[in-house]
Amino acid sequence: MNKYKETFGVDISKDVFDVHGSTSGHNQYKNDASGFTKFLKDLPKASLVVMEATGYYHYRLAQFLYKNGTVVSVVNPLSVKRFIQMKLAKVKTDKSDAKMICEYGVLNEVPLYTALTDIQSECLQLFRVLDNFIKHRTATKNKMHGEEVLGIPSKFTYRALRRNTMILR
Structure with missing residues (x-):
């Protein structure tokens, strides 16, 4: 109780x-x-x-x-x-x-x-954004690896995925 x-x-x-x-x-x-x-x-x-x-x-x-x-x-x-x-x-x-x-x-x-204080709250929000970027980058890298495993990936697809990983670095 x-x-x-x-x-x-x-x-x-x-x-x-x-x-x-x-x-x-x-x-x-x-x-x-x-x-x-x-x-x-x-x-x-x-x-x-x-x-x-x-x-x-x-x-x-x-x-x-x-x-x-x-x-x-x-x-x-x-x-x-x-x-x-x-x-x-x-x-x-x-x-x-x-x-x-x-x-x-x-x-x-x-x-x-x-x-949470305002500063702690802002830090928490920033960590969530960072976590989202990391998950997106990992998914993109996994997609690139999948395209490579297929044999001959499309140049355009692979280039777009590679550009995407450069942005997320």
């Missing part, structure tokens, strides 16, 4: 986020500043908000809630997935996922979120 008045599970996607409160039930908000503000107004004091790390979608909401004094936990999605599997849940909807994330937060000791 946790020490919070109420625990909220959040299943967040591109356009909306579903919320399930341990005592208040289900609600849905827009995934934008107005939805964040409305959710914050609906939150009781001394609440815990638990959400999965979704890469991009959870970040803005977690930062917003943290900066407004709400206790937030961002958990590993694989942990929640295994928890749902252990419960033998057959229905998979955003609403049911929010409920299961809420249960996960009530039954487990979850790590508390600490917001």
